[in-house]
Amino acid sequence: MNAVQCVDICKTYLQGDQEIKALDHVSIDIAEGGFVCLSAPSGGGKTTLLNAIGGLDIPDSGEVYVGGERIDNLSKGDLADLRLAKIGFVFQAYNLIPVLTARENVEFVMQVQGVSANARRQKSMAILQEVGLEGLEDRRPAEMSGGQQQRVAVARAIVSNPELVLADEPTANLDSRTSSELMDLFTELNETHATTFVVATHDKRVMAYAKRLIKMLDGRIVDDIQQKAA
Amino acid sequence: MRLLQTVSKLAWRNLWRNHRRTIIMVGAITLGVWAMIFMTALIRGMVDNMITDGLRALPGHVQVHHPAFRDDPSVENLIGVSDAEIRRRFESTDIESWASRVKVPAVITSERESRGIVLFGIDPAREVGISFVADDMSDGRFLEDESDSGIVIGAKLADTLETEVGKRVVLMSQDPDNEVADRGFRVVGLFDASLDAFEETMVFAGKETLQRMLKIGDAVSEVAVQGDDYRDVTALTDEVRQLFSGNEEVLPWAELDSYLGSMLDVMDGFVLVWMVVIFMALSFGLVNTLVMAVFERVREIGLMMALGMRPGSILAQIVVESILLLLVGLLFGNLIAYASIEPLKTGIDVSIVAEGMEMMGVSTVLYPKMMLKDVLLANAVVLVLGFLASLSPAWRASRYEPIEAITKV
Known part of the structure; x- marks a missing residue:
C-alpha cells in the first residue's frame, strides 16, 4: 500500500495581483517505508506539497491520501487527529516549544495522544538516547545548540512511531557535520522502524541519502529518480 | 484528563515567560479583588450598623401589635391580650428574648x-439584650424595675429641655377615654445613642408606672421578640404568629421598617454592581495580557496544531x-483582604464625617464585616467574568x- 498518494493536486496563491501556481497538477505515489527527497529551487513547490501531504495546507483541487485515507476533505479537528496519529514533522526552524524541556518536547505528542506518564518517560528517554541527547533531557531549547534542537525535533517526530515523517529543509540551519549525522539518523530510522520519510530540500548532500528523488520546478514534477542511497 | 494536565502545564509555564507582565497583571487582579472584598466589608459593616442600630431602636426582630397600632400608635390600639397572658404564652415556648411594652x-x-416624644413603658429586666438603653447610660442610672417611678x-x-438627672419633668399623653393623662417624673438617668434622633425622641419609664398613668390596667401596646440573626427571622415570625392566633399583627422588622428592610436588598444589588464594575476595569488588562500572550506565541500555537493538538485544546490552553492568572490574583487578593x-x-x-453619616442613619464607628457569601461572590465574579x-x-x-x-515571523 502507498504511504502517500497525491492525485492531480493544484494549489494557487495570490502574491499581490500575481497568481502563483505552487502546485500544478501534481500526482505522486510514495510507498510505505520509502525515503523520498523533494528537490526544487526556492518557490518550486516542495514545501507546499509537503504541507498538502501533512494536512497543513488544503489543495485547491485534486485528492491527497495518507495511509489510504483521503485527507483533503477532512475538518480541521480531524486533520489534527490524523497528524497526531500518523505523521511526524521536522521543521527547518526546529520549532520546539520553548517552555518545555527536551524530554517534555519529545513527550508532547504522546501526552496529547493520552499515553501514560511512565510509558512517555520510558519512550522519550530511549529516543533521546537514540538521537544522541542522553544527559540533555532536562535542558530547555534555549540551552541547546541548533543541532541538538533539531535532534530533539526529530526525536519528537518519531517517538510515537508515525507511519510518515515529513521533514522540511531539516538541515538548512545545521553545519555539514551535524547535517550528515542527522541524515544518518533518518536513514537508520527508515531502515529500523520502516518509517516513510519525505524530505524537502535543495541540499545535494541530503538528496544523496534518498532512495528516490523527486525534482520539482514551478509547482510541477519534472523528474522522478530511483537512486541508490548513500 | 492527561490532555488537561498537558494544557495546564503549558499554560502555567507560559504564564511565567513574561514575569513582569504577569506580575503586573496579578497585582492588578489582587488589588481589584482586595477592593471588592474590602469595600464590600465596609459597606456590609455600615449596613449592619444601620440595621442593628435601627433594630435596637425599634427594637426587636419581630413585633406584635394591635392591627391598627401602626396607623394610629395611640393608647386606644392596645394588644387584646393581657400582659400576664402574654407572659404565660411565651413561657410555654423556648423563646427567651422578648419584652412587652407600652408605647x-x-x-x-x-x-x-x-418636646414631642415617644414614651416607652418597659420592664428593664426583659429589655436586656433587646434595647440599647441600659448599655449606654451617660449619667444617672437605668430604670430598676417596671414600677420604677423615674x-x-x-x-x-x-x-434641649435644659434639664438634668435629679430634676423633675412632666409627661403628658392621653388615656383610653381621650382624657389627658399626665404625671410628674424625676429624671433618673440619661442615655447616649448612636443616633441623635434616638436621644431626642425616646423616653423610657417603668411599664407598670405608665400603665397606671394611662389607666390601661394590664394592657400593653407592643411585644418585641429578639432572634439570633436579623437576616433570618421567618421561623421566629411564624412561631410568634402561632402564639397570637392571627388576632394581632405580627411582623418581622423588615416590614415594620421598610426603609431598613430594603437596605439589605439594595446593598446586595449594590455589592454585585460594585464587583462587576471593578472587574470591568480589570478585564481590559486581562484581555490585553491574553491578546499579547497569544500574539507572541502564534508560531507555537501553529506548531502545536501541526503536531496534532485540536483547536479546542488550544482554546482550553488560553482559557x-x-x-x-485569575486564581493567583484571587489567592493574594483574598489573603490581603483578610x-x-x-x-x-x-x-x-469615621467621626470626621460624622454629620454625613448620621444623616444616613449610620453611627460614627464602622465595623467592617467580611461575609463568606461576599467573598465567594467576589471570587465567582472574577472567575466567571474572567473566563468570559x-x-x-x-x-x-x-x-x-x-x-x-x-x-508567521
Whole structure:
C-alpha cells in the first residue's frame, strides 16, 4: 500500500495581483517505508506539497491520501487527529516549544495522544538516547545548540512511531557535520522502524541519502529518480 | 484528563515567560479583588450598623401589635391580650428574648421647654439584650424595675429641655377615654445613642408606672421578640404568629421598617454592581495580557496544531492560562483582604464625617464585616467574568491556520 498518494493536486496563491501556481497538477505515489527527497529551487513547490501531504495546507483541487485515507476533505479537528496519529514533522526552524524541556518536547505528542506518564518517560528517554541527547533531557531549547534542537525535533517526530515523517529543509540551519549525522539518523530510522520519510530540500548532500528523488520546478514534477542511497 | 494536565502545564509555564507582565497583571487582579472584598466589608459593616442600630431602636426582630397600632400608635390600639397572658404564652415556648411594652406618643415638659416624644413603658429586666438603653447610660442610672417611678431620657433631649438627672419633668399623653393623662417624673438617668434622633425622641419609664398613668390596667401596646440573626427571622415570625392566633399583627422588622428592610436588598444589588464594575476595569488588562500572550506565541500555537493538538485544546490552553492568572490574583487578593479587614474589626472611627453619616442613619464607628457569601461572590465574579473575557483571545488562537501561524515571523 502507498504511504502517500497525491492525485492531480493544484494549489494557487495570490502574491499581490500575481497568481502563483505552487502546485500544478501534481500526482505522486510514495510507498510505505520509502525515503523520498523533494528537490526544487526556492518557490518550486516542495514545501507546499509537503504541507498538502501533512494536512497543513488544503489543495485547491485534486485528492491527497495518507495511509489510504483521503485527507483533503477532512475538518480541521480531524486533520489534527490524523497528524497526531500518523505523521511526524521536522521543521527547518526546529520549532520546539520553548517552555518545555527536551524530554517534555519529545513527550508532547504522546501526552496529547493520552499515553501514560511512565510509558512517555520510558519512550522519550530511549529516543533521546537514540538521537544522541542522553544527559540533555532536562535542558530547555534555549540551552541547546541548533543541532541538538533539531535532534530533539526529530526525536519528537518519531517517538510515537508515525507511519510518515515529513521533514522540511531539516538541515538548512545545521553545519555539514551535524547535517550528515542527522541524515544518518533518518536513514537508520527508515531502515529500523520502516518509517516513510519525505524530505524537502535543495541540499545535494541530503538528496544523496534518498532512495528516490523527486525534482520539482514551478509547482510541477519534472523528474522522478530511483537512486541508490548513500 | 492527561490532555488537561498537558494544557495546564503549558499554560502555567507560559504564564511565567513574561514575569513582569504577569506580575503586573496579578497585582492588578489582587488589588481589584482586595477592593471588592474590602469595600464590600465596609459597606456590609455600615449596613449592619444601620440595621442593628435601627433594630435596637425599634427594637426587636419581630413585633406584635394591635392591627391598627401602626396607623394610629395611640393608647386606644392596645394588644387584646393581657400582659400576664402574654407572659404565660411565651413561657410555654423556648423563646427567651422578648419584652412587652407600652408605647405611646407623649409630650415632655421641663420648666423651660416642651418636646414631642415617644414614651416607652418597659420592664428593664426583659429589655436586656433587646434595647440599647441600659448599655449606654451617660449619667444617672437605668430604670430598676417596671414600677420604677423615674424616667430615663436621652442626653440630647436633656440639653434641649435644659434639664438634668435629679430634676423633675412632666409627661403628658392621653388615656383610653381621650382624657389627658399626665404625671410628674424625676429624671433618673440619661442615655447616649448612636443616633441623635434616638436621644431626642425616646423616653423610657417603668411599664407598670405608665400603665397606671394611662389607666390601661394590664394592657400593653407592643411585644418585641429578639432572634439570633436579623437576616433570618421567618421561623421566629411564624412561631410568634402561632402564639397570637392571627388576632394581632405580627411582623418581622423588615416590614415594620421598610426603609431598613430594603437596605439589605439594595446593598446586595449594590455589592454585585460594585464587583462587576471593578472587574470591568480589570478585564481590559486581562484581555490585553491574553491578546499579547497569544500574539507572541502564534508560531507555537501553529506548531502545536501541526503536531496534532485540536483547536479546542488550544482554546482550553488560553482559557486555563487566564484562569490560572485569575486564581493567583484571587489567592493574594483574598489573603490581603483578610489581613487588612481583620485588624479593623474593632472599628474604624469615621467621626470626621460624622454629620454625613448620621444623616444616613449610620453611627460614627464602622465595623467592617467580611461575609463568606461576599467573598465567594467576589471570587465567582472574577472567575466567571474572567473566563468570559478570555474566550475572545482564546477563540482567535484556536482559529489560526497551522501553516499560516507556523510561518508567521
